[in-house]
Amino acid sequence: MAHIHIVDMPCGYGKSSRIVSSFDKREKYIAVVPYLSEVKRFISDAQEKSKMILTEPVSGSSNKSDHCEKLLRAGKSIATTHAMFYRLGTLATFSTGAARCVAFEPGTVPSVEVEHLLDGYNLIIDEVINPFELDQTVRSVDFDQDYLDMGLVEVHADGRVVPTPAWDLKYFQGSKTFSPALYEKAKSGGLYRLEEKLFVLTIPIELLLKPKSVTIYTYLSEGSLLLKFLRKVQQDRPGLFSLTVEYIGQAEEAAWREDVANALTVLSIPGLEEQLWNYTAQLKGIKKHSECASIGHELRKFKDGELEGVNLNSVMLTCARDLWHDNRSGQKPAAGRLAKHTRMFGRAVKEEDFDHETERYVDKWSTNGVRFVPNTTRGTNDHAGCTHAVYLYDQHPNPQLLTFLGMARNSQDAYQFCDAYALTELVQWLFRSAIRVGGLNSTGRQYKPRRRVTVYIPSQRMRNLLLNWLLSGKVNSGSVNPTGLLQTELLARVEGRPMPTYSECLEI
Incomplete structure (x- = not known):
């Protein structure tokens, strides 16, 4: 079962210092921060304090998303911005091509799990952003006609929009007719339909379920939409993941x-x-x-x-x-x-x-x-x-x-x-x-x-x-x-x- 750990620590109290000092060179990491300027600082501080080498996906011979995938397939630790959430969420669903036997009893069929691209990674998210925003990719009427009626998506009871195999095929064929960006939002578990409008979860649920560990650093988490959403998902889909919140001591925070x-x-x-x-x-x-x-x-x-x-x-x-x-x-x-x-x-x-x-x-x-x-x-x-x-x-x-x-x-x-x-x-x-x-x-x-x-x-x-x-x-x-x-x-x-x-x- 996936585990999500939220560290609730005051602003300016040392969250970033704690993160860069906690890296273990034997592990693999994906560090996600709000802005590009913070990526540079994270990479520098991690190397100085933990001797950890983080690589930033960049646009070169290919685009940044493709470079990110290449780095992950090569087992590299990376540092990137919140803008990569949907791509990372989609990559979380990709198979590495390997499988492992997780249970076997004589006389029974072995239980086999397919390895995913983010399975061995520790995901660290510095600062929670507003987890929901209105999606402007397509109009509601166009979504009904071009996606729902053509069988490219299914809308679940909780509002989740899930791509069907038909849209999977079009995406991997490189089709631009149906928005690749919208596909990545849906495939990563981040697209919802609420009262005829499309909303996106800015931190896709698949990105929180596939890594080896997930740690989110923020403050006053009880007022965040993300924590409220995660508790709702826990209630609606029991057994999907466990959730803990770590606070500093009351006397320490009062001071x-x-x-x-x-x-x-x-x-x-x-x-x-x-x-x-x-x-x-x-x-x-x-x-x-x-x-x-x-x-x-x-x-x-x-x-x-x-x-x-x-x-x-x-x-x-x-x-x-x-x-x-x-x-x-x-x-x-x-x-x-x-x-x-x-x-x-x-x-x-x-x-x-x-x-x-x-x-x-x-x-x-x-x-x-x-x-x-x-x-x-x-x-x-x-x-x-x-x-x-x-x-x-x-x-x-x-x-x-x-x-x-x-x-x-x-x-x-x-x-x-x-x-x-x-x-x-x-x-x-x-x-x-x-x-x-x-x-x-x-x-x-x-x-x-x-x-x-x-x-x-x-x-x-x-x-x-x-x-x-x-x-x-x-x-x-x-x-x-x-x-x-x-x-x-x-x-x-x-x-x-x-x-x-x-x-x-x-x-x-």
């Missing part, structure tokens, strides 16, 4: 949270508190010129007041991307319909950046204004110089996914999970900033004071979630009520208020 709270200031933006900040409300309620101008005016006042004298490039901000950017990622930045009213977007800046994969220089665009950091950003140190953060979000998971995961939309279970999900998303995003630099850690490095950061959150629900978690470690979007003198003093520091007087302390 770490207090260390974070002492370096963090959590404030609101009063002029934006009445605005709804969930994703749908942003796209529908900040649409007209007057709406964008009104909110933009409040952000200009905020910039000229709270951010006076602050280098805007040391400020990270998130909101619905369409409000801030008016073009695709990688193109010359253009201010979105909200950003153009804020005077915070800045001018486009172009730099030449060497692409190690293509071995040529490419244009890298940014701005000299605030740094837009998508709310789903994980596992990168690129924004660790940001000492101010603006969080224009009120996080909620997709309601269709709640139904799929077995939660009635207005149930207490759904409300509790929505709060846990929102807290996880906020903390993961916040720890892309300078708050991850210094502080308590498990690496054995000499202690250095944690860098101070101020975060501005106009949503009262999100502020309450963060403040209650800092004080108690609990998920609670209700009012913030400190218990005892120490929590009262800590809350005053976090909210940037004067410390309570002696007489006020006596009343607590």
Whole structure:
């Protein structure tokens, strides 16, 4: 039976150091990290700390996917990004051409297992990304006509879309008529149909079942859709895999949270508190010129007041991307319909950046204004110089996914999970900033004071979630009520208020 182990460890506490120090040269590994820059660092650190050689699949005489397959068939350990999940999930179903006898009793037929490509590998995933996303490969009506009606797929009771032998044959024949990318998502166990829409599981289930071991490093996993999904699969398909979650000690985590709270200031933006900040409300309620101008005016006042004298490039901000950017990622930045009213977007800046994969220089665009950091950003140190953060979000998971995961939309279970999900998303995003630099850690490095950061959150629900978690470690979007003198003093520091007087302390 496959076993999945989740290591729940605080951000910036030493997850990456633990991973690269744990490699055993006698074993084979697949290390999957969020970004290409992290791949380079992983390869270097693994060789330095464990004498382990990891190879990165690259585009050369063939594409990156084919190079990945060649490396795995050669038994090499690799390091790659989350973008390779579907290809790895498909490769997990490939046979090596070998078989082994796993049980034999005289007078009976031997039990034989076919070896798969990932059987001997230890899979390590650093940082969990949102496991579900809407698939845009084909329209729902085209999927019905071109895939379902032609017998290329079957849709199981749990929503899984599974390729039939007919589609297997077309894929291996190299047919481009039916999307090879969609096939890999389905074959890897990552394609689902929910209420007439196609969703993909960004970490395919086959990728989690075939390797020798699977270890996923993350933080606040109880608020992750992935853990909720894995527990649902366990319930629906008992015996498929076992699942364990490893946490650090309560006292250890409490000390770490207090260390974070002492370096963090959590404030609101009063002029934006009445605005709804969930994703749908942003796209529908900040649409007209007057709406964008009104909110933009409040952000200009905020910039000229709270951010006076602050280098805007040391400020990270998130909101619905369409409000801030008016073009695709990688193109010359253009201010979105909200950003153009804020005077915070800045001018486009172009730099030449060497692409190690293509071995040529490419244009890298940014701005000299605030740094837009998508709310789903994980596992990168690129924004660790940001000492101010603006969080224009009120996080909620997709309601269709709640139904799929077995939660009635207005149930207490759904409300509790929505709060846990929102807290996880906020903390993961916040720890892309300078708050991850210094502080308590498990690496054995000499202690250095944690860098101070101020975060501005106009949503009262999100502020309450963060403040209650800092004080108690609990998920609670209700009012913030400190218990005892120490929590009262800590809350005053976090909210940037004067410390309570002696007489006020006596009343607590």
